[in-house]
Amino acid sequence: GAGVSQTPSNKVTEKGKYVELRCDPISGHTALYWYRQSLGQGPEFLIYFQGTGAADDSGLPNDRFFAVRPEGSVSTLKIQRTERGDSAVYLCASSFSPGGGGSAYNEQFFGPGTRLTVL
């Protein structure tokens, strides 16, 4: 079956613009995670969805960042008024969570990421 897919693979935008990044998780995976990976760093957690709801958004850096998952499958990460410091690779991961509770116990499968460059 298909893995996690992310579109676009690359996005170049200008400072102040709005961007949307899309994640298609593995079919049937109820848990979805967004991470951000800056140059020379490991991935940093942004937000976690269980089904349609954001169960943990403690990693979002500020209110310019927002994510949705309206039907419990595809998710969109939205960044308003982009800044140069937002430039990074944005990774999406999904996992199957029996019982719906979610847990680090369940393997997270990562997509290839979207490289965002803010000029």
Added chain:
Amino acid sequence: AQSVTQPDIHITVSEGASLELRCNYSYGATPYLFWYVQSPGQGLQLLLKYFSGDTLVQGIKGFEAEFKRSQSSFNLRKPSVHWSDAAEYFCAVGAHGAGTALIFGKGTTLSVSS
């Protein structure tokens, strides 16, 4: 707070030589521990994980890792490195509990020389 330290930013190993990548973690109890590999243009791939039990865990591609509670370490090893192992390696920790995300180290870049 949980954290992961990978002391080596870049390591070069000759093909066929053994490899050890270091990982130290900070966590109040026994965490879930993971090693991921990231090749250029590829997503992160899970190599192995430790949850409990036997402290020596085997993974894919001939990798293994040993959990040492006394040293708060989870070092990754491979007895004989292949050129295709050149990539970036990340150690990560996950907390017990529902929905917890992973905390990653900064990664170690492995180069393989012929």
